[in-house]
Amino acid sequence: MPKNVKIRRGADIQLDGAAERIKGDIAFPSSFAIKPTDFHGLTPKMVLKEGAEVKAGQEIFHDKYNERVKFTSPVSGEIAEIVRGAKRRILEVRIVPDQEQKFEAFDVSDVSSAEKVKQLLMSAGFWPMIKQRPYDVIANPESKPKSIFVSTFDTAPLAADYDFILHGDKDAFQKGLDALGKLTDGKVHLNSRPNASTDTVFAAASGVEKNTVSGPHPAGNTGIQIHHIDPINKGELVWTVNAQSVAMIGRFLMTGKPDFSKTIALAGSEVEKPRYVSTIIGASMKALTEGQISTGDNRIISGNVLTGDHAGAEGYLGFYHDVVSVIPEGKEPQFLGWLAPNFHKFSLSRAYFSWMMPGKKFRLNTNQNGEDRAYVMSGQYESVLPMDIYPVHLIKAIMTNDIEKMETLGIYEVAPEDLALCEYACTSKTPVQEILRGGLDLAQKELG
Amino acid sequence: MKFLQDLMFNKIRPNFEKGGKFEKYYPAYEAMETFAFTPPHATHTGAHIRDAIDLKRTMFFVVIALIPSLLFGMWNTGHQYYLSIGEFTGLADGLVDKLIFGAIRVLPLVVVSYVVGLGIEFGIAVLKNHSVNEGYLVSGMLIPLVLPSELPLWMAAVATAFAVVIGKEVFGGTGMNILNPALTARAFLFFAYPTKMSGNMVWIPQETGMATVDGYTGETLLSQAYNSAAGSNFGDIAYNAAGQPFGSLADTMWASFWGWIPGSIGETSVFAILLGAAFLLYTGIGSWRIMLSFLVGGLSMSMLFNAWGANAFMAVDPVQQLLMGGFMFGMVFMATDPVSAAQTSTGKWIYGFFAGFLGIMIRVFNPAYPEGIMMGILFMNVMAPLIDHYVVQANINRRMKRATVATA
Numbered sequence: 001m002p003k004n005v006k007i008r009r010g011a012d013i014q015l016d017g018a019a020e021r022i023k024g025d026i027a028f029p030s031s032f033a034i035k036p037t038d039f040h041g042l043t044p045k046m047v048l049k050e051g052a053e054v055k056a057g058q059e060i061f062h063d064k065y066n067e068r069v070k071f072t073s074p075v076s077g078e079i080a081e082i083v084r085g086a087k088r089r090i091l092e093v094r095i096v097p098d099q100e101q102k103f104e105a106f107d108v109s110d111v112s113s114a115e116k117v118k119q120l121l122m123s124a125g126f127w128p129m130i131k132q133r134p135y136d137v138i139a140n141p142e143s144k145p146k147s148i149f150v151s152t153f154d155t156a157p158l159a160a161d162y163d164f165i166l167h168g169d170k171d172a173f174q175k176g177l178d179a180l181g182k183l184t185d186g187k188v189h190l191n192s193r194p195n196a197s198t199d200t201v202f203a204a205a206s207g208v209e210k211n212t213v214s215g216p217h218p219a220g221n222t223g224i225q226i227h228h229i230d231p232i233n234k235g236e237l238v239w240t241v242n243a244q245s246v247a248m249i250g251r252f253l254m255t256g257k258p259d260f261s262k263t264i265a266l267a268g269s270e271v272e273k274p275r276y277v278s279t280i281i282g283a284s285m286k287a288l289t290e291g292q293i294s295t296g297d298n299r300i301i302s303g304n305v306l307t308g309d310h311a312g313a314e315g316y317l318g319f320y321h322d323v324v325s326v327i328p329e330g331k332e333p334q335f336l337g338w339l340a341p342n343f344h345k346f347s348l349s350r351a352y353f354s355w356m357m358p359g360k361k362f363r364l365n366t367n368q369n370g371e372d373r374a375y376v377m378s379g380q381y382e383s384v385l386p387m388d389i390y391p392v393h394l395i396k397a398i399m400t401n402d403i404e405k406m407e408t409l410g411i412y413e414v415a416p417e418d419l420a421l422c423e424y425a426c427t428s429k430t431p432v433q434e435i436l437r438g439g440l441d442l443a444q445k446e447l448g
Numbered sequence: 449m450k451f452l453q454d455l456m457f458n459k460i461r462p463n464f465e466k467g468g469k470f471e472k473y474y475p476a477y478e479a480m481e482t483f484a485f486t487p488p489h490a491t492h493t494g495a496h497i498r499d500a501i502d503l504k505r506t507m508f509f510v511v512i513a514l515i516p517s518l519l520f521g522m523w524n525t526g527h528q529y530y531l532s533i534g535e536f537t538g539l540a541d542g543l544v545d546k547l548i549f550g551a552i553r554v555l556p557l558v559v560v561s562y563v564v565g566l567g568i569e570f571g572i573a574v575l576k577n578h579s580v581n582e583g584y585l586v587s588g589m590l591i592p593l594v595l596p597s598e599l600p601l602w603m604a605a606v607a608t609a610f611a612v613v614i615g616k617e618v619f620g621g622t623g624m625n626i627l628n629p630a631l632t633a634r635a636f637l638f639f640a641y642p643t644k645m646s647g648n649m650v651w652i653p654q655e656t657g658m659a660t661v662d663g664y665t666g667e668t669l670l671s672q673a674y675n676s677a678a679g680s681n682f683g684d685i686a687y688n689a690a691g692q693p694f695g696s697l698a699d700t701m702w703a704s705f706w707g708w709i710p711g712s713i714g715e716t717s718v719f720a721i722l723l724g725a726a727f728l729l730y731t732g733i734g735s736w737r738i739m740l741s742f743l744v745g746g747l748s749m750s751m752l753f754n755a756w757g758a759n760a761f762m763a764v765d766p767v768q769q770l771l772m773g774g775f776m777f778g779m780v781f782m783a784t785d786p787v788s789a790a791q792t793s794t795g796k797w798i799y800g801f802f803a804g805f806l807g808i809m810i811r812v813f814n815p816a817y818p819e820g821i822m823m824g825i826l827f828m829n830v831m832a833p834l835i836d837h838y839v840v841q842a843n844i845n846r847r848m849k850r851a852t853v854a855t856a
Binding site: 371426 | 505
């Protein structure tokens with residue numbers, strides 16, 4: 001039975017600079033990178049060396065503990081540099097692209113069984129698009145999930161609109177859903193807004209369970225949707241795939257061509273013309289933002305402002321990201337700032353005036369707006385987390401490394417992105433996502 | 449502002465940073481600097497944007513909410529004094545004289561509370577090298593407001609020190625304490641120096657050799673209700689500190705609502721307290737769940753007593769019962785302390801209800817002293833973690849049950 005979920009708790013942060021629904025062009029980037037750090041918990045094992053020639057879809061490294069999960073080049077070209085950090089950890093594999101793109105060829109004539117679909121996705125580098133709950137990591141191909149969740153909308157601030165991005169990609173999207181359907185004995189849940197128009201690519205999808213989810217952010221997060229539609233209990237697995245990734249998987253399975261191009265939103269108050277652009281996974285931020293953003297001290301974020309990575313102008317588009325957000329840095333002290341009326345600041349509390357200006361779009365900066373403190377206020381996390389979970393108690397259980405408590409308080413059901421709004425709202429400025437990630441790592445290590 | 453910042457902080461900052469002359473005192477320096485200028489910290493992990501709210505603003509807003517009670521308390525201290533000597537007996541008479549008289553009595557208590565409390569907080573922050581928490585901004589104002597104006601300053605200092613050290617810092621500072629620090633201070637005085645905290649002589653300023661008007665008692669309404677003969681109707685016989693009867697229950701309520709009656713400095717005026725409550729509820733800083741359930745709890749107990757009616761105190765009209773003493777102040781400013789209250793929404797309902805319920809129960813049953821709100825709240829402070837434990841346990845049980853159903 002499809003479910004209609006109504007989310008009441010949560011919040012939409014109104015930021016200036018949402019992408020307009022037009023597709024613009026940008027120059028083909030002169031540099032790409034695939035970053036092992038995009039895949040949490042991965043230990044990469046390099047296959048190619050600096051200077052090697054690669055084709056799009058050719059393996060660059062694989063998971064040290066599961067050779068079948070391969071990470072491939074998004075473009076053809078030459079491996080220019082392997083950037084390493086502390087303890088020689090690999091941070092980026094940079095690729096200088098060829099003028100003419102060459103693609104590895106895959107035989108996609110037979111995708112009748114789960115094993116064949118898995119094999120194809122893993123060897124072409126599409127498998128990491130499938131993530132697993134609990135723990136929010138790449139799905140283990142040896143396992144079988146009880147269901148697969150695809151959210152057709154993203155409610156995060158300045159998020160990309162999949163309805164717009166995937167317009168006209170009906171066949172590829174359907175092909176992707178069909179392939180996912182083979183990977184589970186359960187259902188593939190496709191969750192949309194209740195008021196979505198009926199001629200969209202999502203409404204036309206078949207062979208899936210179509211649920212509706214209404215309400216403010218984080219209603220678009222698969223974690224919230226799973227919690228209300230098919231909650232995860234101990235020992236159960238649910239897989240999640242981003243809507244655009246479904247279409248990319250479908251396109252690959254239709255053509256056999258490992259094409260990693262995608263449409264992303266270029267958004268944020270510092271982007272001169274916020275809009276959508278076509279690019280390829282791993283594109284350099286330089287190509288995406290140069291000449292497009294205001295001068296000044298900006299933060300270029302791969303992903304949305306709540307969960308994205310601080311990429312910087314020299315960084316690269318993350319594997320999972322559909323939006324590049326550019327907002328001003330906030331490193332200016334303010335005289336008696338805690339006392340001033342601050343009409344330009346946004347707050348979920350009513351201690352500022354933003355709640356009286358419902359239509360206003362805010363130009364928020366990266367200032368932390370306060371110092372780190374012990375927990376004092378209560379009820380703030382609960383009011384933005386639409387789950388039957390006590391987030392503060394969960395975070396405290398993680399802080400004290402109490403695995404049994406974490407388990408019983410529902411750590412299986414949450415990913416850092418689900419609690420990102422809690423982190424935003426926190427008066428005591430607790431690094432919720434970092435703590436939760438630490439807890440997930442510990443739980444995975446101890447409980448498997 | 450750049451000039452001000454250069455002058456005040458940028459020049460001397462190196463002395464307090466690592467390797468500087470006063471490196472040890474960095475927490476104290478930091479507290480001063482962040483008070484004047486919001487820190488330029490940009491987010492470095494997790495969400496790139498953060499809500500504008502911080503603890504400084506939160507705490508300061510509670511202080512704002514306390515200002516009506518403080519101002520009224522100053523006026524009332526003066527008013528009660530002049531009433532007792534038979535001058536300016538009209539409410540509107542001698543406004544300035546009363547305010548000045550009250551300020552001379554009240555402000556020293558406020559100063560002592562802040563100096564002693566913040567001094568200890570800064571000292572411990574320097575000693576343990578952590579930043580100074582803003583929590584004491586509120587406690588420092590709450591402590592004088594729950595004291596009688598006649599309390600010697602040294603006692604206020606000792607109580608403040610006790611509350612900050614034993615009530616808060618031994619647990620790890622603001623956010624870790626179990627009891628409400630301001631009530632801890634009051635409870636300390638109540639048990640250590642009972643003669644200065646109860647009776648008829650502490651509520652109204654006394655000057656040596658002053659001549660009081662005929663009939664002067666200095667009695668609070670609670671004490672009158674406690675002492676009134678069985679069968680008598682408290683509402684009709686209540687009188688003010690100068691011994692003049694209010695006349696009727698409605699007039700007694702009227703005086704209690706506005707607050708021109710003897711009592712602790714900040715607790716008498718329900719009107720001033722409700723102004724603060726409105727501000728706290730409007731800004732969302734005070735918990736409406738706790739305030740509402742506290743009110744319901746207190747009202748239920750008063751009505752139960754009414755139905756029972758074994759003595760005159762029990763028979764006091766429920767509304768009058770809530771208007772007297774520290775009930776309203778406790779409801780708005782004490783029970784709602786987010787650290788010592790229950791933290792879960794369900795827990796807040798239970799916590800608030802029983803704090804109000806027990807407060808009135810102790811007030812009426814207490815054989816030594818006709819007030820119990822402080823005890824009710826402190827008792828529920830202790831119980832709050834237990835309440836939360838069971839609320840969270842219920843959540844855990846729901847999850848376990850779901851898991852068993854799914855696997856069965």
